[in-house]
Amino acid sequence: MATANRQVKLARRPAPGLVTRDVFAIEDSPLPEPGPGEFRVKTAFVSLDPAMRGWINEGRSYVPPVAVGDVMRGYAVGRVDASNHPEFKPGDAVQGLFGVQQYAVSNGKGVVKVDPNLAPLERWIGGLGMPGWTAYFGLLEVGQPKPGETVVVSAASGAVGSIVGQIAKIKGCRAVGIAGGPDKCRYVTEELGFDACVDYRGGNLAADLKAACPKGIDINFENVGGEILDTVLTQMNLFGRIPLCGLISAYNATTPPEGLKNIRYILTQRLKLQGLIVFDWVDRIPEAIRELGQWHAAGRLKIREDVRDGGLDAFPDVLNLLYTSGNQGKLVLRV
Ligand SMILES: NC(=O)c1ccc[n+]([C@@H]2O[C@H](COP(=O)([O-])OP(=O)(O)OC[C@H]3O[C@@H](n4cnc5c(N)ncnc54)[C@H](OP(=O)(O)O)[C@@H]3O)[C@@H](O)[C@H]2O)c1
Numbered sequence: 088m089a090t091a092n093r094q095v096k097l098a099r100r101p102a103p104g105l106v107t108r109d110v111f112a113i114e115d116s117p118l119p120e121p122g123p124g125e126f127r128v129k130t131a132f133v134s135l136d137p138a139m140r141g142w143i144n145e146g147r148s149y150v151p152p153v154a155v156g157d158v159m160r161g162y163a164v165g166r167v168d169a170s171n172h173p174e175f176k177p178g179d180a181v182q183g184l185f186g187v188q189q190y191a192v193s194n195g196k197g198v199v200k201v202d203p204n205l206a207p208l209e210r211w212i213g214g215l216g217m218p219g220w221t222a223y224f225g226l227l228e229v230g231q232p233k234p235g236e237t238v239v240v241s242a243a244s245g246a247v248g249s250i251v252g253q254i255a256k257i258k259g260c261r262a263v264g265i266a267g268g269p270d271k272c273r274y275v276t277e278e279l280g281f282d283a284c285v286d287y288r289g290g291n292l293a294a295d296l297k298a299a300c301p302k303g304i305d306i307n308f309e310n311v312g313g314e315i316l317d318t319v320l321t322q323m324n325l326f327g328r329i330p331l332c333g334l335i336s337a338y339n340a341t342t343p344p345e346g347l348k349n350i351r352y353i354l355t356q357r358l359k360l361q362g363l364i365v366f367d368w369v370d371r372i373p374e375a376i377r378e379l380g381q382w383h384a385a386g387r388l389k390i391r392e393d394v395r396d397g398g399l400d401a402f403p404d405v406l407n408l409l410y411t412s413g414n415q416g417k418l419v420l421r422v
Contacts (some may be wrong), residue, residue, distance in 0.1 A: 094403045095187035103341045105410060108403045110143065111159065118190045119177045121353065125169035128181055128191045128377045132394070133402070134162035134212040135418040137409050140338040149364045159187040159402075163422075164201065175200075182211045184363040187402055188332055189422055206382060206390075211419030214250055214390030215383065220375040221332060221365040226260075226308055228368070229361050234259030234307035237324075239296070241315050243284060244271040246417035247332060250379070251332045252281045253388050258305075258408035263299045265315060266290075267412045274415075279389055288412035292318050303327075311336045313344065319348040320358075329360040338409050391416030399421060 098112040113187060121173035142153050142160050167175050173194055188336040194331050201211040212217065225247075232238055238255035242248040243264025252262040252275065264275040264284040272284035273383035283299035285292065296304075296318060303324040309316050312334035323329070335393065337344040353360060368375070380389045383386035393416045395405045408414045 089272045090118050092118050092190040093399050095399050097153045097155050104339050105407045106403055111403050113400050121169055121171050121192050123171055125194050126167050126172040126175040127167045128165045130163045130165040130189055132209040132419045132420045133187050133373045133422055135406050137335050142263055150365050160265055161187040162217055164208050164212045171235050201405050208283040209392045209419045210390055213246055213392050217252050218246035219379045223375040224245045224368040225330045225332050225363045226251050226254050229363050230306040230328050232260050237300050237302055238306040239262040239263045239304050240308040242310035248310055249279055287365055317347055317349050320352040323356050323358055325356050327358050331360055331362045393418050396422050
């Protein structure tokens with residue numbers, strides 16, 4: 088039986104740019120004991136999410152910043168190993184915001200019981216977890232896709248983007264991805280079944296996008312921002328929708344990002360651009376899990392994880408892979 092709990096804590100606020108190891112303190116603390124109405128989870132996999140870079144910055148956002156000295160915020164999946172909670176029994180597989188640590192104590196709020204017989208544990212923090220829910224609600228609720236429309240999604244081979252394009256196909260749309268490099272683009276078309284994928288590093292983004300979207304773009308599911316969003320804007324159709332999910336190209340910026348050059352297309356094409364945060368649909372998570380799970384079981388939704396070893400000590404380096412295009416699918420760390 089373990090006596091210590093390895094934890095990743097925020098040691099200091101980061102300077103702009105990729106995080107350095109000294110931003111985090113990775114250390115052991117005593118194994119926490121669950122109190123009345125609580126249970127303890129032994130983490131199996133921790134989720135690495137682009138938002139983590141924003142969560143450790145000072146400033147106004149959709150959640151308060153992680154406080155210096157606190158355990159790093161993060162989704163994880165694991166099994167209950169001790170419980171004083173009537174609904175959570177030892178051995179239950181659970182997913183939640185347990186933090187970047189080996190053991191977490193919870194009262195069950197926001198925790199989702201998951202079925203490891205339906206999908207491996209790590210998938211429940213990936214395509215069937217928060218990134219999957221983001222794709223599901225962001226595309227269907229904000230994007231409002233209709234059969235025959237063209238849906239473009241950036242970071243298309245990643246955790247959220249890969250699901251967005253596949254749901255677009257399920258809903259009868261033309262799905263076009265934008266991704267970095269020929270290997271990722273091949274994966275997006277050949278494995279995930281998108282109609283086309285544009286390599287934004289190919290040096291021809293506008294022309295390649297035009298060729299991939301001969302009828303223009305009705306929905307742009309934006310994960311990246313910057314040059315990519317600026318280029319897509321010029322090809323949006325009248326009354327197009329832009330679910331603004333992420334701006335990863337700016338998360339490590341060392342100078343303030345430039346403004347949009349082509350903002351006038353929002354006016355002339357009467358576009359709707361709406362930011363989205365997955366927590367807005369917290370009450371509907373069971374619906375997303377049911378739908379995504381059914382598509383996955385039916386072979387209509389392919390999901391890929393990029394599982395990294397090295398334990399919690401590898402956390403800072405593995406996190407940076409998200410911002411340097413080093414991940415191939417949903418990035419998770421085996422604990
Ligand atoms: N709003 C919400 O509630 C919510 C929830 C979850 C995620 N998100 C957002 O969704 C986006 C995708 O997240 P994810 O978890 O699915 O990550 P991911 O796509 O699995 O991994 C990140 C990918 O972003 C691309 N990228 C990184 N820096 C880039 C740059 N400078 N220019 C172009 N592409 C770049 C890379 O793909 P390439 O190799 O193709 O460059 C990288 O592999 C992020 O912006 C994230 O913040 C939002």
